[in-house]
Amino acid sequence: MAGAAIRLSGVTLSFGGILALKGVDLDIHAGDIHAIIGPNGAGKSSLVNIICGIYRPEAGSIDFDGQHLSRMETGRLAKLGITRTFQNIVLFKGMSVTQNVMMGLTHKTRSTPWGQIIGSARARREEAHAYEIARAILARLDLTQVQDRAVNTLSYGAQKRVELARALIAGPRLLLLDEPMAGMTAGEKVRMIAFIREAQAHSGVTVILIEHDMGVVMELSDRITVLDHGKRIAQGTPSEIQVNPDVIDAYLGVAHADDGDDAVLAA
Numbered sequence: 001m002a003g004a005a006i007r008l009s010g011v012t013l014s015f016g017g018i019l020a021l022k023g024v025d026l027d028i029h030a031g032d033i034h035a036i037i038g039p040n041g042a043g044k045s046s047l048v049n050i051i052c053g054i055y056r057p058e059a060g061s062i063d064f065d066g067q068h069l070s071r072m073e074t075g076r077l078a079k080l081g082i083t084r085t086f087q088n089i090v091l092f093k094g095m096s097v098t099q100n101v102m103m104g105l106t107h108k109t110r111s112t113p114w115g116q117i118i119g120s121a122r123a124r125r126e127e128a129h130a131y132e133i134a135r136a137i138l139a140r141l142d143l144t145q146v147q148d149r150a151v152n153t154l155s156y157g158a159q160k161r162v163e164l165a166r167a168l169i170a171g172p173r174l175l176l177l178d179e180p181m182a183g184m185t186a187g188e189k190v191r192m193i194a195f196i197r198e199a200q201a202h203s204g205v206t207v208i209l210i211e212h213d214m215g216v217v218m219e220l221s222d223r224i225t226v227l228d229h230g231k232r233i234a235q236g237t238p239s240e241i242q243v244n245p246d247v248i249d250a251y252l253g254v255a256h257a258d259d260g261d262d263a264v265l266a267a
């Protein structure tokens with residue numbers, strides 16, 4: 001299934017007196033890896049939470065593959081083919097790697113909970129199918145060797161990859177990756193970049209990426225949107241963004257001693 005295109009126009013959101021997003025336009029092409037960057041508090045999470053239906057914009061509109069929506073609804077995300085990963089690892093600790101990945105297909109299950117308990121023919125067929133797809137995705141992400149292990153016994157980087165596998169198993173059209181490299185070693189980041197690229201090439205999925213590591217952003221993204229103080233200040237290719245004076249000002253104007261944001265746009 002091809003990746004989805006998404007366009008947000010004039011999106012505004014506030015929390016009490018704080019204007020988190022001020023008339024933001026966002027134009028994401030189908031099949032692109034599109035990063036949303038900006039200094040702390042710029043509005044990145046707010047924007048992603050609007051795309052995931054967690055927040056309803058006060059003004060503005062959303063077009064998802066030509067469908068005009070006043071807001072996204074969390075209940076419809078799976079149907080639209082939207083999945084996400086989270087900043088902090090969210091896995092079922094006691095379960096195996098394969099079981100965790102199979103969980104990414106539960107919304108597609110047609111057997112009833114009762115059928116699953118008594119092991120009806122349909123439930124068994126669906127489980128066998130999910131197991132087969134999970135094993136195939138795990139192989140693509142180089143996780144075959146650990147597929148039967150309890151997920152919490154894996155390294156941090158491998159757990160992040162399991163999350164990616166779970167997000168990919170249902171064949172999403174839009175994948176939101178919230179800091180997929182957070183806490184990873186340099187070597188793990190290099191591998192993760194290759195796996196995200198492979199996922200995009202394999203299925204054509206559109207990827208929205210929030211990531212603080214500018215080296216990763218510049219290497220992985222087709223296009224980048226830059227937010228600052230809730231406003232979109234730039235959108236373009238990595239080479240355009242790296243030399244954009246407004247972007248350089250926004251990053252250099254903010255002290256980020258702790259997260260390295262100001263370290264290098266030109267990474």
Ligand SMILES: Nc1ncnc2c1ncn2[C@@H]1O[C@H](COP(=O)(O)OP(=O)(O)OP(=O)(O)O)[C@@H](O)[C@H]1O
Pocket residue numbers: 015018019020038039040041042043044045046047
């Ligand atoms: N639930 C909330 N309640 C109140 N204010 C909020 C809430 N969420 C975000 N904000 C405020 O909205 C603004 C944008 O925050 P947001 O988290 O979207 O930025 P961000 O770019 O994701 O930041 P970071 O890189 O630090 O995660 C900030 O001023 C923030 O303090």
